[in-house]
Amino acid sequence: MTSTVTPSTSRATFAIGDERAARRVVDLLNESFEEGQAAVAAFERPDGTWDVSLHFSEAPDQASIRGLVALAAGGDIAQHITFDIVEAKDWVKASLEDLVPVPAGRFIVHGRHDRARVPPNKLGIEIEAALAFGTGHHGTTRGCLLLLGQVLRSRQPIRVLDLGTGTGVLAIAAAKALRRRVLASDIDPVSVHVARDNAGLNGAGNLVEAICATGFSAPQFAIRGPFDLVLANILANPLRQMATPMAAHLAPSASVIFSGLLPHQAQGVIAAYRARGLILRRHLIVEGWSSLLMQRAM
The missing domain is CATH 3.30.70.100 (Alpha-Beta Plaits)
Structure with a gap:
């Protein structure tokens, strides 16, 4: 470290x-x-x-x-x-002092110092504190991981996008669970670098393609889409603003997991995507943060 x-x-x-x-x-x-x-x-x-x-x-x-x-x-x-x-x-040393392994359904997010504490029946995601958001110790990340586990119990998405990847937790979780390639994007080049490093650390460097992009502007979105699963742990306003381009990049019956929302913001995001043909499947509140699972109609 x-x-x-x-x-x-x-x-x-x-x-x-x-x-x-x-x-x-x-x-x-x-x-x-x-x-x-x-x-x-x-x-x-x-x-x-x-x-x-x-x-x-x-x-x-x-x-x-x-x-x-x-x-x-x-x-x-x-x-x-x-x-x-x-x-x-x-800050890295200070933050790690209080970090413990965080279970989220079939996943468990942990630091290097806790590798030995990962149960054999869990899919471990090793993330060190860094200059990017998302060590797994936040209600938004845990909510997304719980909903990802729910999606994977019923289907095996082929084309996966992690929008606003941060440290890459969600992209790595999807890549390791599915053993498929995942496109991960972030507007922050530091986050992109950290996500790439973390993907390599977790043996998913060949599966996670991390790119620096704003919205859906990069050509990789058109090349790799339409997506069967999108993970978007961002903020309420950007999520609402991206509803139209998001819908344009979704495959029929695609699942979308949203977070980064306070509970009172969730209804606005739900409404924005319902207007684009998505149906709310589940609404979780974890540690005071809302996470949504929505699905595009056929």
Whole structure:
């Protein structure tokens, strides 16, 4: 395992009331900094409010940050910005300290240090913490794996896509269970690199083709489709926006597994895909996150 020690960074954090306001602030902040000056992120809480954070390699002008936020979200939000320092840390080592093998039906996700703890009747997926989302220790990943197990009990998909692959957990699970090739895509080149490494680590390097792509724009989607099974652990808004191109790349009776959804967001995704001819087969809630199994009509 390679150590990944991040340098100390300056951080600004604040909370904001809804998604529209959060998007407005994030867009303005992203437009206000040169590439590499700041990293901006926003995450939704279970109560519907949003946490916004900015990381800087050098100490920022606090008054300027407050002024930008005030423009987009108002002075009250700007006055409640918290500035602090995130100390240097080996995040990989720290994250592994709390990771234990995670069972999800027939699958079990584990780190290298827990290889010996994989039961013989489980399909092990070895994933180390890395600079990409998805060690298997998240309700969205577990929900997807549980639904994947359900699909595989009744059918053996031939053409499989993992959209938004992250560390490659779902692609590796499908490839190892089916012993078939899986196309895995992500918009983040770091994630693509990590997914390829993890596929090789799990003996599936010849089965998982990981590509960097936005949506369904890459030629590999047309070449490898139409898909019998799609796994898409992303976020609610991108899933809704991709409903039309997703449907265009599905084979008749294709199964689609969605996650990355808070329970109150699930109905909007269901409605978007129901309008494209998909039927809801199952809705799981794992650790406060929704995962959906939908199927295209014949």
